[in-house]
Amino acid sequence: MGLTSKEPNIEFLTTECYDDPKQLADFPHNGIAPELVSPRSRGSVRLRSRDPRANPIVEHNHLSDALDLEVLAEAWRLGKEIVMEGSRTIREIQ
16 A cells, blocks of 8 residues: 555444344444554464464564554544544545
8 A cells, every 4th residue: 555664554344344243243333443454563473382283372462552552543533433424524534
């Protein structure tokens, strides 16, 4: 998308992406959810043992970078505004 590593990329998912009622039960009530595609937060994966059947140790560290949290919070605010205000908000963004 031509973004640099310093530009956060937000994409919006809608309930139209889901067709299983189990998934819809916990989906955000406003029908739109932002996804942070280029997070600055970094996790890690380590081997638990030499046994290839052993699950690895995964530390996600989601939102451990303060900018990720700020960008995602603003994306939620914008998503709610788009749902509530519709095309007016879209025109302002463009």
